[in-house]
Amino acid sequence: MFKLALSSFKHRWRDYLVLFSGLVMSSAIFYMFEALATNKDFLKQNSMISMIGYVFQFGSVLLTIITLVYIGYANSFLLSMRKRDYGLFMLVGARKGKIGQLIWLETLLVGILATIIGILLGTGLTTGVSHLLVQTLDLTLKHFSAWYTTAALVTLVLYVGLFLIAGLFNLIALTKTPALKLLHSNDQPNRPQLHPVRQIIEVLVGVISIGIGYWAMSHLIDLQLAGIGIALVTIVLGTYLLFNAVFVWLVVLLKRFNWAQRGLNRFTLSQLSFRIRNYTKILSIVAMLFALALGAITTGMGFHQQVPLMAQGGSAYDLSLVNPTKAQQKTVNQLKPIRQATYRYKATTKVIYYNAADFNQQPFYTTHTIGKKQMSFKLVKNNAQQLKKSFYNYQLGDLQATVNINKKAVFLSAKAYHQLKQPEMQLVVFATKDFQKHFTTFKHLTKQQAKRSVNTRIGATGGRYYGYQVFNGMYSGLEFMGFFLGVAFLAMLASCLMFKILSGAAADRQRYRMLDKLGTTRSQLKKALRQEIAVLFILPGLVGIVHVLFGLQMFKIIMVTSPYQGIWLPFGIFAILYLGYYWLTLKIYQRLVL
């Protein structure tokens, strides 16, 4: 008996490989997610806003739902693979109890093994991805480690639990069905039918529930955690209903057109309608994953773009130097500054005295926010008198040496200034055309200043460069979460689609062989494959994009800028990745099937 089971295992190792690698991938990604979500220290450290915790709970629940469907899907694949075998065993006279044991064991074994390998792989992936992100995005991470025991436990418990249920389900499904039915259970066609009333209701309910979900996401401030729950349920449900109604309707309708009678179009439509139940499920999942991945990357990139903007909003100058050396001054000049000023000052323990004449000759620029939008600025010139009254005069203080930052600034007439006994110092401030270009020079200058300050006690530097460091530190965690999750969800999406497509390859292979025998040209076959797979990519892509556009509303709370600012960039990058992935899937499938 065991030998029999093992022999068919050997026979179908290719299918098992698809199943197994799919499960490994899924658990690996789940672990990656949990490694962030369960790491409380990391979350606390990196979120000034408690909302981020909710967002992770949202993600956790959503991913669990997706995992549920994924495992259900993998399980039915396993079941369909084994149905014939077990039917045969029963015909040969094997006892049901014995077969039941075998099914149970097989499901659990495959499941647990895949989960353990998945967790290990997940740890490896987490290390790799986080390393890559920290390097390329210049991030600083604290309290983050690739191995997180809680995450591993959560993953293991969820998966083993699900497989226990799946095993039980298989047991009942297989032992309750008569042997003959098992033998012929593969490839039952679905007859897609038009029930106009039912489908209109489905569309209505779908659209309404998605609408409620969008509304909930944009009113997260009022609804708090409940909003996330509402959005979660309604959007998943709505997406599924919408696909269910529209997809069936589309396939049935398209068949009526003359276009459907040409070449292999009818065949492709039949392929789609034959597996329509599977396809609507997978399309909904892919649409959700697409939205999550794209949303996460867009948000991550949003945070990334925010850092230089905020730095720019904090000061009109890139850097300040106290008493620069001749060499330092030369370096500054080589940067071709667009603004530069030197202000003389004398400092007591409480007050900094400036020579007002300096400010009247070289006005000091402050940045002001315009209107309600926090990320639009204008530059304003100030002479000594204006600066004294300006609300924004703290920007001068920020540029001072650290020892002087909290001292009161007083602007004196030249005469009064010269009577002061304190030693005279110079504050040099400057701005270049693009401050992000000169980071290495700034870093060099800052280091020199820090070294000198040990002896001269003249402190460090301020300005946009300094602001950039501060904000980058603040946002790194959020950025990292965005990109990391984006990558994880994209991988999950890839494995979902790949799994779906590959699990049908064996059956499709026979069909395409037959088409070939009937005199189909190779280009026709290739075109049919392209179309079938394109449908699986395009539909969820479109829905996913819409979800993201609305979902970004959530981040209005966290982001200073509009979350929609510059989204063409992440969308573009994502489109290229997605297209590349389509191409790869197509090539693999063509190799398997043709």
Next chain:
Amino acid sequence: MPTTPIMTVADLHKTYGKAGSKQYEALKGIDFDVQPGEFVGIMGASGSGKTTLLNMLATLDQPTSGEVTIHQQPITHLKGNQLADFRAKEIGFIFQDFNLLETMTAYENIALPLMLQNVASKKIRPAVEQVATQLGINDFLTNYPNELSGGQKQRVAAARALINEPAILFGDEPTGALDSKSARELLDMFTKINQEQAVSILLVTHDPFSASYCQRILFIKDGKIGQELRRDQLSRRDFYQQILDTLGTFEQ
């Protein structure tokens, strides 16, 4: 009768296995002609090379040497689109199983060759209905293959093979999986289309009853044609007896 044959087979050889590895010569020089409108049977013991021969004739496999000509066209070196076009226009086949695409209804299965040729969609439905009527499967056109009996499936397969009016129809044990009643119906249908439409048929079988429907039978033994039997004016019952006798001596 000095008509030009619809198919000629000249000195056909097939060796399985690559040079150097273990080789097996399945066909050792086969020669024969098929006249237009002829109904020819090919018989032989299991493993004698019947399927191998048919695959070669139906362009599904390439011979090691020799040539097959259908409609004056040499077919052994057709490739790519030419091969696809040839299969779609000139020949039809029915196999023992794996005949139909289970994702498509009977109607769609039958219409497929016409769609592949991009025939105007207006002409497709009448054409399908005509063959379907001829083969008595009008009532099942909206069924999926798994909703059809074995005999009905083979008739759908036959309809699909006939829809583009091929020069020659190949069958590899098409009655193999059928009970005797369904087998008889299918064979009657073959005879009918053979007589009414003058379609040439080449039928591989190991079953003497099926073979008795043919006009001429080629017996294959060890990769060669060992004997040929003509029905001429015999009744089918007598021909059947003759086949049994021949098999008795031939197999020894």
